[in-house]
Amino acid sequence: MRIPCPHCGQRDVGEFRYGGDASKARPAHGTGDMKAWHDYYFLFDNPKGPHDEYWQHVLGCRQWFKLTRNTATNEIGEQP
C-alpha cells in the first residue's frame, strides 16, 4: 500500500502513522458536556468504503494531512 504525501509524493505505508478518523468534529474547547466528549473519544463508525483519515508522514517530512481511504480496498482517493 502506498500513500501520496502532499509534500514528498508516493511513499510506502510504513513511513506513515495513522492519526484517526478525520470525519469527527472535536467538541469546542471548554465544553462541559461529558456525553459529547465520550462520544468523540469512544464512539466510531466502522464504514466499509471511503473513510476520511488523518495521517502523519512520520519518517518523512513529519507533516500531518488528511486523505480518503477505502477501508475495503485501501484505494486512496482525493484529499478532503
Added chain:
Amino acid sequence: MLDRRSALASAKPYTSSVLQIGEAHGFSLLQVAGLAKAISPITGKLPVKVGLAVTSEGRTLMRTGPNQFWIIGPEVDDIETKLPEIAIITPLSHSRTRIVIEGEPARNVLAKGVPLDFHHSAFKSGTFAMTGLHHTPVLVHCVGENRFEIYALRTFAVSVYEWLTDAALEFAR
C-alpha cells in the same frame, strides 16, 4: 576546537573492490523552520520542492518540509548566528552521522532496506528523501550516479552501518 568523536570509531572497516562504505566527517547541520523568502537572502536560493537539494556558497540546502530546511555546511559555520531573528533554528550537527556508500551495487544495497525506488531514472543525483532504513529514520541524499550520503541518528549510526555492510555482503568481490 575539540575533535568530534565518531560514533563509528569502533565499527569494522568495510572494504570491497566494487563498493565503498564509510563515514564522511566534517560537516555542520542546521535545521531551519521559517519562510523561504526570509531565509534565502542569507542562505542563497532555496529549493522549491521537498526532496531537492541545491548547493550555494559551499553549503547544501535541502527542503525537508513545506517551510523546513536543512543546511549542511563546513564543520565550522557561522550561518546559525545569522538566522535566529527570522527563523527557528535547531542545530543538529552532533545528532547525525553521515555514512557514504558508493559503487555500482550501491542502489541495490539500499533498495534492500529502504522503501524507495532506487532506479537511476527515479532517484537522481541532487535529490534526497527522508525515509526509514528498516524503520530507522534516515535521510538519503544522492550525490552522484552511484554515490549516496546517509544521515543517520548518531545513536543508530552503528546499527545502520552494520546493516549496510551486511546488506553489501552479497555484492562483495
